[in-house]
Amino acid sequence: MQIAMVGLGRMGANMVRRLLKAGHECVVYDLSPDNVAALVQEGAIGATSLAEMIGKLETPRAVWLMLPAAITTKIAREVAEHLAPGDTIIDGGNSYYRDAVDLSREFEPRQIGFVDVGTSGGVWGLDRGYCLMVGGPKDSYERLEPVFAALAPGKDGSGAKPGTGDTAPLGYLHCGASGAGHFVKMVHNGIEYGLMAAYAEGLNILRAADAGSEARAADAETAPLHDPQYYQFDIDVGGVAEVWRHGSVISSWLLDLTASALKTDADLSEFGGKVSDSGEGRWTLRAAVETGVPAPVLSSALFGRFASRDGDEYANKIISAMRYAFGGHSEK
Amino acid sequence: MQIAMVGLGRMGANMVRRLLKAGHECVVYDLSPDNVAALVQEGAIGATSLAEMIGKLETPRAVWLMLPAAITTKIAREVAEHLAPGDTIIDGGNSYYRDAVDLSREFEPRQIGFVDVGTSGGVWGLDRGYCLMVGGPKDSYERLEPVFAALAPGKDGSGAKPGTGDTAPLGYLHCGASGAGHFVKMVHNGIEYGLMAAYAEGLNILRAADAGSEARAADAETAPLHDPQYYQFDIDVGGVAEVWRHGSVISSWLLDLTASALKTDADLSEFGGKVSDSGEGRWTLRAAVETGVPAPVLSSALFGRFASRDGDEYANKIISAMRYAFGGHSEK
Amino acid sequence: MQIAMVGLGRMGANMVRRLLKAGHECVVYDLSPDNVAALVQEGAIGATSLAEMIGKLETPRAVWLMLPAAITTKIAREVAEHLAPGDTIIDGGNSYYRDAVDLSREFEPRQIGFVDVGTSGGVWGLDRGYCLMVGGPKDSYERLEPVFAALAPGKDGSGAKPGTGDTAPLGYLHCGASGAGHFVKMVHNGIEYGLMAAYAEGLNILRAADAGSEARAADAETAPLHDPQYYQFDIDVGGVAEVWRHGSVISSWLLDLTASALKTDADLSEFGGKVSDSGEGRWTLRAAVETGVPAPVLSSALFGRFASRDGDEYANKIISAMRYAFGGHSEK
């Protein structure tokens, strides 16, 4: 079928490629003409403006947005200006699910369907297929199912088939009403933060397994290490990450990537340790808090990222100030 | 080659089966004669006591212990009484790595090698192969390598070969001196706790996505829910777990198992929510603390297990008592 | 001066008493006629409806709301219907600061001032005075200062004086524009949760100091306790709480209350350990998350409360299900 794609960054461009390969017709637009031109060379139909892009579509139209969360709502509204009853806007970005709830209501009177698609798979999705978590009206979902089927990994040997409702084994799922897709993707990313931090903490402990071979200061500002004989291991962290991939309970795709990165550079010296977050982890935590669900692991992972960017600096100064005030302790 | 196995529980018995299948000779012993008899039927050589078992071995002997951590050291010492210089004891259980450090030193003057093997794979290891993290003297490791190679998953297409040092892709790895194997397995389990909790928290949030459809009390003891319209989703948690297995960043073996369990019973009604821990998570945390490595995710996961078994009850009573004292708040 | 009070629960009634004692005139209203009658006996002027109450006030009127957060906005709007330009509404409850931001804007065109007052002190405030964190227009704040001065503890020997701006030593402070008072109170309560949990966790550890005198199962589902000789203390938890009040770094008012509660009943047997939360801790966490500030302690404290009310149950069942799936572990 025919679909328009707005936003040809890492994710959007690869999704177009995967759709083209499956025989779908893609009309594409991006602020950068170079991004458009690149995909035209690969078989897409290019456009130099939203209006032109939409003009090239047959009704009922389907326009897929793949944009940073901060601008998605604005562009969705611009697109909607050009659409007619029966058309559909799909937001496949890392948007806040509440925006999907709101936009779907906003567009409803104009009979423009709004479908939110949580998309996971990263730069690997082009080859592996993307995991798609879809929210929105059932009829919009069903009309777009060929697109989802093409983007998702597809056949897994379980016998699952498109059009049957039981499509999870194929890598896409209708999760519920508008917002449900982004809600599920939000939680997916919250979990992702937790998984990443769990591996990172563990590997960091392995790296410290030789702590007993270093001398420590014997002053009141330094915690003594009892029994240094138990911390004399020089662990090959990358080798351990690799062996865990084979038969262990903690094997996973994230571990595959980690082992690969450590093989290239065990010290990860090209990274500084300032970890970004894109909003999903924050929204997950808000949902946990508002619904009364404990999420200590997911919150610890998120706060670790904040601290990596020095969000804890003022707090730490306060603690140092207290220590100085009650005990005369100076920072080392 | 020939090896003795002490402890024929879930793990030990399956490891014997996998070794037999690979053509190794296994002499087995367990407190339960039934456990021994079962394996004799499958081709193992049975024994009715440690002494008899050891008597059936040719030198240099190798005795593998697969026992609860609380009794491993005691049995290791009993076994050692019957051994001679050149023999080896292997501890494949979830033992504390410090015991391995200590025992290896204790046995060294008697020239009995002590090898600690962290073993992951659970009940699935019989078919999938076990991931093995090995610590101990290089020569002991090398003599036992055929056993490790048989227990581990083996060929992964990477071209890795036994005897080359680069055996991680095969699923076993010499991690360092005595204790290193159990140290790595300890951290492995610490990570495992974190991963499990990350998924569990996330799925719990998904389950609460309909919180806005319930009425809440409007009193001073109840947090109000702003904007209940954003919590009206009725998510199929099991379906989501399944779709995440296909193409998403958080796909993993633990997720495979979770999706399978939720398919059988979405409410998990046969479980009460009291989660045991076997020591490894605790030891991981101790190592983090002693080496100065932050492990907020791993500790949150461990403390969640403690709380599931009511380890937080007295603390919560104290908090309720404070609330009553300063604000007259009664528990609901 | 004259002030109206709506909501005569624990907090509201005592605040009226404190205001009466300082010579202010209080017109009071509550859904319960008994609550009104009780204060009329103590010198307040009663009313049987909002309208009647407001009718008894001279202009410019000042109406203080002391209500559950869930209904404050609704009542504020009802009150505003009866007010005129120049009048002021004060919200002294545990309301969400965002409501104050919104309401102040809503009332602005009608020239009704909106002042938000975070109030701390609990049932002790009547005697000790309340700590007041005030947000709102400077002129409204200044007109109401005599009321704040009467409610707050007052003279502390520092020489601070009302009307000088430097009123913090007196126990009240103009924190900024509308919403700032509740924002500061919100964070105050977030901290409160953290402090309470810190004491509770510590005292819980003291209580467990005899763990080495109990026998533990020696199976694969139970973590062994190394060195039980180090856990043989039978600590008088209440005595310790008391001694810490005298000269230690951790002395505080919350500790005073805790020591007192433990003196009455060391086992706190009248409490069940289900700890409520009233919203402030949740909002604090949301603010932390949205501004990128790590708050691992405050979030841990909040999640502990959720878990005390079984918010973690489904998550724990998932973990048990995973353990059963990979290792055949049954719950104990």
Next chain:
Amino acid sequence: MQIAMVGLGRMGANMVRRLLKAGHECVVYDLSPDNVAALVQEGAIGATSLAEMIGKLETPRAVWLMLPAAITTKIAREVAEHLAPGDTIIDGGNSYYRDAVDLSREFEPRQIGFVDVGTSGGVWGLDRGYCLMVGGPKDSYERLEPVFAALAPGKDGSGAKPGTGDTAPLGYLHCGASGAGHFVKMVHNGIEYGLMAAYAEGLNILRAADAGSEARAADAETAPLHDPQYYQFDIDVGGVAEVWRHGSVISSWLLDLTASALKTDADLSEFGGKVSDSGEGRWTLRAAVETGVPAPVLSSALFGRFASRDGDEYANKIISAMRYAFGGHSEK
């Protein structure tokens, strides 16, 4: 009575001063002759070696050690060499309680009493008195009670009297057998870490209350801030700390010190935010873990200190490496 003091740092020197003021005779020793000389000028009896110091004591002798944890055991053994049956060694430092358990057993055959005293009060103890948590044999405790009574704050108006057992209101308490004093002090410090972090996190959130007035990048690496209108407050953090001291639920001695520090320098610019820890928080966590008590707040506080000293750096690099691997995300 007469007592010897070894270690005349901040804590030791002030304790001697307080003892002298109460009329006790103090024989003092320190590696630094200057430290000894200073106290001799104030009335203490100086010594140039441990042996000389002990030679100046009448039997039964009492020697109080006030030293860094890392060297206390070594010096205790040296002191014991010079003592005789009936003498007592007191360790008042931040030592590990297990050392007290072990040393008390080691000295028992020689009839040298070992008393462990957890000491809180910091540089303020000289004037306020110290809070003392005592472990050890009852008879040693009783003989030393005049010393404890002099060091502790003393009369609190409750009518409590030395020699009655109910001495907690005076600021000292016999907590149990050898090790109990340091165990209680260990937990005290664990709590202290939690309290400090709770205040620090909260004040950090207050400081960020103007986050909505800054522009944020609108890219995929930056979490968008919805509703910036709710983060427009410019809070006087020091003023808030001050007002909370008066009538609020979170008033405490640590808050007193914090308000004072913020008054001097609201930006705390002389601190860098690298927070030391002296071991007690680590040991508290180990005790929690080994006894199965959840301590998420205390552990978060401790890990925050580790992270402030970059203990999380390698973990964060791993997370950045994962993000790059799956999504092509570069660090900002």
